[in-house]
Each structure stands twice: as structure tokens, then as C-alpha cells.
Amino acid sequence: MKKEVPLAICFIVALIYIVSNYFTGVEFLATMKDLLDKWYLSVDAIVVAIGMVNLAQIHGRRVANKREGWLFSLWLMLCMFGMFFVSIFWFKGTTHVGWNFMYKMIISPMNATVYSTLVFYIGSAAYRSFRIRSMEAGILLVVAFIMMLGRVPLGAMLLGGNQAFATAADWLLRVPNSAGMRGIQIGAALGGIATALRIMLGIERGYLGGTGE
Amino acid sequence: MWEKIANVDRRVIYALMILVIALALLNPIGMAIVPSQATIDAYNYIEAMPNGSIVWLGMEFSSGGVTELIPAAQAIIRQGFKKDFKFVCAGMWQQAGDMAEMAFSIVEKEFPDKQYGVDWVNIGYKPGGEVLLPALINDVNEAAKGIDHRQNQLSSLPLMSQFKTIKDADLIIIFCTGTPGEQQYIKHVTGPLNIPLIESAISVSVPGIMPFVQSGQIKALIAGMKGAAEYEALVGVPGPAMAGMDAQSFSHGLILLFMILGNIGYYATRNKKG
Structure with missing residues (x-):
């Protein structure tokens, strides 16, 4: 019963959600879908707490055993629990000036900084990886050249105002890229459906704990 | 050597x-900015909307996307205010409310007759990820728990009397850096409700979005900082993207x-x- 009940709940709930998405206008299904959406919000909030416990377990062990990089783990836990307790017991909400300071003056600039550093990594990675070692690598290099010049005004400036690079970059995005991306997206969607069906039918039981045997 | x-x-x-x-x-x-057809399409689509339209702005990004997306948002708000559009902003990303405030903070000063609550409302971030979108279809007030980003009661804002659900939006414009983003809007809102969708996205996301543009699920795409710069040129107010x-x-x-x-x-x- 330990496994049968959760599997039955999973199957019934998944079935209701799928059917309610395809057959709109049925009062009972719409009400159930709303209810499930609300439950999802609660589960979503609980998942954050589980994530904190999980992080604390992993990094706590690393600190306790003084493994390599344990100082970073300690810093992570200090920041995580620091923000958590201060927000709940001192700031008591997101309107407090202290919370705003922590969020807008620390987290927000750090977020922007991490994203900004990408330009350096991309520059260095492009220099090292775009070597014409084969015909495929050569094609990749030519496409990269066209895209990089076509997506900035520099391309037109080099050609005396001619928009050839921009036109070629636009074509690459609309035709070969779209064809490839569509294939990837359809493939990923089919993979998602297959996984969902496996979970729904009880073939994939990893979420119950154990090995699914 | x-x-x-x-x-x-x-x-x-x-x-x-x-x-x-x-x-x-x-x-x-x-350097000379020559608008691409994609950006011209976005500009023309918005320009063709009737004066006074209600536009939903989905601020689906965080500070990492500010450089590429805020200029596009400001240029669109400028164009919209000239056409007396009403804007309702919200987002599934935690910084959605701050991003909306940032976008309006400069443009608001250029249009002193435009008032918060009457011409635009910032609902801000509401948790739940993509589950928020179906909730917005049912009842915006309930989905937002009745308050906006500035802690006002939504029921006290005049614009919200015209905007009960996201179905009341004449146009949806989203600014995205990733997931949740355009796929969630297409799946839950713009697809089923047949509301036109325009997107401004960061450059790295553009290849993944192109199939949706080709299929018409996204009416027009403002691609990256270049698209934002082109939009600024079309609106006629040079900004940070240019x-x-x-x-x-x-x-x-x-x-x-x-x-x-x-x-x-x-x-x-x-x-x-x-």
C-alpha cells in the first residue's frame, strides 16, 4: 500500500489535469484544475524549504569534514540562513528598508555582474574554440562571423553601409536555425511527454524514493 | 611568435x-542604426493598435537582462503613452516589480500627465511560476492577492476597474531572459485566448524563439540590444541601447x-x- 496509494494519487491527479486542459468548459474539471493549481503553489513553497534542508545537509557535511572549498560552503550557509532568519524575524516582509537594501543593493547587482562576466568568457572561448580543424568547424566559423557582424552596426560600417551581413544573419536565424530549433523543441517535448507518461503509469518511480524496483 | x-x-x-x-x-x-524588418514589424504592430488600448507588460527578467531589455521597455512605453495606452505590469520573476519601476521611472517624467493607478499599474512579482498565468485569466485581483508592487490595494486603483482578468488585455508584450517566458504565455494565455503577443528578448535567447515568430505565435520580436537600439531609433528618442x-x-x-x-x-x- 505504501507504493500503490501514491501511484494511484499520481495517476488520478495527472489524468484530471491533462483532461481539464483539453476539455475546457466543464465546470467540475475547471474547479479541479484551479484547486490543483493552488496546491501546486503550496508544494512550490515547500520545495524551497526542502532545498534549504538539502543544501544545509550537503554543505554542512563539507564544513564539518573541512573538505576542499569548505569556506565557500560556510559562506553559502551564512548567507542563506542569514537572509532567511533576518527576513522573517527582523525585516518581517519585503517592504522593510533593510530587506530592500539586501535585495536591491547586494543580490540585484551580483545578478547583473554574473551575467556581465559572460562577455569575457565568450570572448576567450571563441578565440580558443573557433579553429578550422575540419570542414564543419570552418562552416561554424563562417556562420559565427556573419552572425557577429550582422547583429551589430559594425558589419554595415565595414561594407560602407551595405546591410548584407544583417540580411544574411537574419536569413540564418529564420531558416536554418528555426528548422534546427524546431526539431530540438519537438524532440524535447516528445521526451517530456514520454517521461510524464512513465511517471503517470508508475513505470518511473524515482520520486517515491528508492530505486524504482 | x-x-x-x-x-x-x-x-x-x-x-x-x-x-x-x-x-x-x-x-x-x-554608428548608424538601421532598423531591421523584425523591429519595424513590432513598431508597426503597436502603432496600429487603437488609442487607449490596455497593454499587459510581462517583466520576465532580472537585473542580468536590464541592459538589453529595459531600453526596449522604455521605448515601447514612450510609444504607448503617446497613444494613450494603459499599461498593467507584472511578472513571474522575482525582480519583475523592480524592473517595471525602473522602466517607468525615466519615461514617467517625460509624460507628467500620466498617473500611476490611472495610466499604469505595477502589480509586480507574484509567486507560482507558470501557474500564475491561468490564475490571471480567472481573476487578476485574486491572483495578485489584492495588492500591487507599491503595496496599494488593487481595488483602489482606477485602471484595475477596467482590468479584471488578463483577457482584458488588447496586447501582451513580454520582456524575457529565459524560463518562465514566452512558452508559458503561449501555452496558457495568448494561444488559448488569441491575444497578440510581442516579445523583447535577450540576444542569446533569440535562436530558440525564432520558431514561435515564424509560426505567428509571437507577432514580432525585438531581438537583444540591437533590436532595442533600433526601436529607440524608430520611436525617435535615443537611449541606452543606441x-x-x-x-x-x-x-x-x-x-x-x-x-x-x-x-x-x-x-x-x-x-x-x-
């Missing part, structure tokens, strides 16, 4: 990159230069070894 060219220390590349970007930002040469295009151009130029040098060095050393 060829060995050195083939294996330039990455710190040299980083230093030159900083130098080139800083010089371009401090001394812009003002200013940033020189820096982006030169950084691309530097990367291309290193790619050429890397290949020259690679072939020279390879022949030597052979």
Missing part, C-alpha cells in the same frame, strides 16, 4: 575587452580579430610541426 599568437593568455583578452568596451562607452562614435551599440560592435570586432589571429597561429604552428 606563432605559438604566442595561437595561445594568447586569456587575461590579455579580458584586459583588451574591458579597454575596448570602456573606450566605446566613454567616446561613442555613433549608446551601447558602439561598445557591442567593438567587442564583437575584438572577438573576431582574436578568432582570425587564433586561426593564423594555429595553421602556422601546425605546418611547422608537420
Whole structure:
């Protein structure tokens, strides 16, 4: 019963959600879908707490055993629990000036900084990886050249105002890229459906704990 | 020498990159911005909307996307305010409310007759990820728990009396850096309700979005900082995106230069070894 009940709940709930998405206008299904959406919000909030416990377990062990990089783990836990307790017991909400300071003056600039550093990594990675070692690598290099010049005004400036690079970059995005991306997206969607069906039918039981045997 | 060219220390590349970007930002040469057809399509679509339309702005990004998305948002708000559009902003991303405030903060001063609560409302971030979208279809007030980003009661804001559900939006414009983003809007809102969707996205997301543009699920796409710069040019108010295009151009130029040098060095050393 330990496994049968959760599997039955999973199957019934998944079935209701799928059917309610395809057959709109049925009062009972719409009400159930709303209810499930609300439950999802609660589960979503609980998942954050589980994530904190999980992080604390992993990094706590690393600190306790003084493994390599344990100082970073300690810093992570200090920041995580620091923000958590201060927000709940001192700031008591997101309107407090202290919370705003922590969020807008620390987290927000750090977020922007991490994203900004990408330009350096991309520059260095492009220099090292775009070597014409084969015909495929050569094609990749030519496409990269066209895209990089076509997506900035520099391309037109080099050609005396001619928009050839921009036109070629636009074509690459609309035709070969779209064809490839569509294939990837359809493939990923089919993979998602297959996984969902496996979970729904009880073939994939990893979420119950154990090995699914 | 060829060995050195083939294996330039990455710190040299980083230093030159900083130098080139800083010089371009401090001394812009003002490269000509020629709007692409995609950006013109977005501009024309919004321009063709009736005056007084209600537009939903989905601020689906965080500070990492500010450079590319805020200029586009400001240019669209400028265009919209000239046409007496009413804007309702919200988002599934935690910084959605702050991003909306940032976008309106400058433009609001250019339109002193536009009032918060009457001409625009910032509902801000509401948790739940994509589950928020179906909730917005049912009842915006309930989905937002009755309060906006500034802690006002939504029921006290005049604009919200005309905007009970997201179905009341004549147009949806979203600003995205990732997931949740356009796929969630298409799945839950714009697809089933047949509401037109326009997107402004960061450059790295553009390849993944193109199939949705081709299929017509996204009416028009403003792609990256270049798209934002083009939009600023179309609206006629130069802004941060146009200013940033020189820096982006030169950084691309530097990367291309290193790619050429890397290949020259690679072939020279390879022949030597052979």
C-alpha cells in the first residue's frame, strides 16, 4: 500500500489535469484544475524549504569534514540562513528598508555582474574554440562571423553601409536555425511527454524514493 | 611568435575587452542604426493598435537582462503613452516589480500627465511560476492577492476597474531572459485566448524563439540590444541601447580579430610541426 496509494494519487491527479486542459468548459474539471493549481503553489513553497534542508545537509557535511572549498560552503550557509532568519524575524516582509537594501543593493547587482562576466568568457572561448580543424568547424566559423557582424552596426560600417551581413544573419536565424530549433523543441517535448507518461503509469518511480524496483 | 599568437593568455583578452568596451562607452562614435524588418514589424504592430488600448507588460527578467531589455521597455512605453495606452505590469520573476519601476521611472517624467493607478499599474512579482498565468485569466485581483508592487490595494486603483482578468488585455508584450517566458504565455494565455503577443528578448535567447515568430505565435520580436537600439531609433528618442551599440560592435570586432589571429597561429604552428 505504501507504493500503490501514491501511484494511484499520481495517476488520478495527472489524468484530471491533462483532461481539464483539453476539455475546457466543464465546470467540475475547471474547479479541479484551479484547486490543483493552488496546491501546486503550496508544494512550490515547500520545495524551497526542502532545498534549504538539502543544501544545509550537503554543505554542512563539507564544513564539518573541512573538505576542499569548505569556506565557500560556510559562506553559502551564512548567507542563506542569514537572509532567511533576518527576513522573517527582523525585516518581517519585503517592504522593510533593510530587506530592500539586501535585495536591491547586494543580490540585484551580483545578478547583473554574473551575467556581465559572460562577455569575457565568450570572448576567450571563441578565440580558443573557433579553429578550422575540419570542414564543419570552418562552416561554424563562417556562420559565427556573419552572425557577429550582422547583429551589430559594425558589419554595415565595414561594407560602407551595405546591410548584407544583417540580411544574411537574419536569413540564418529564420531558416536554418528555426528548422534546427524546431526539431530540438519537438524532440524535447516528445521526451517530456514520454517521461510524464512513465511517471503517470508508475513505470518511473524515482520520486517515491528508492530505486524504482 | 606563432605559438604566442595561437595561445594568447586569456587575461590579455579580458584586459583588451574591458579597454575596448570602456573606450566605446566613454567616446561613442555613433554608428548608424538601421532598423531591421523584425523591429519595424513590432513598431508597426503597436502603432496600429487603437488609442487607449490596455497593454499587459510581462517583466520576465532580472537585473542580468536590464541592459538589453529595459531600453526596449522604455521605448515601447514612450510609444504607448503617446497613444494613450494603459499599461498593467507584472511578472513571474522575482525582480519583475523592480524592473517595471525602473522602466517607468525615466519615461514617467517625460509624460507628467500620466498617473500611476490611472495610466499604469505595477502589480509586480507574484509567486507560482507558470501557474500564475491561468490564475490571471480567472481573476487578476485574486491572483495578485489584492495588492500591487507599491503595496496599494488593487481595488483602489482606477485602471484595475477596467482590468479584471488578463483577457482584458488588447496586447501582451513580454520582456524575457529565459524560463518562465514566452512558452508559458503561449501555452496558457495568448494561444488559448488569441491575444497578440510581442516579445523583447535577450540576444542569446533569440535562436530558440525564432520558431514561435515564424509560426505567428509571437507577432514580432525585438531581438537583444540591437533590436532595442533600433526601436529607440524608430520611436525617435535615443537611449541606452543606441549608446551601447558602439561598445557591442567593438567587442564583437575584438572577438573576431582574436578568432582570425587564433586561426593564423594555429595553421602556422601546425605546418611547422608537420
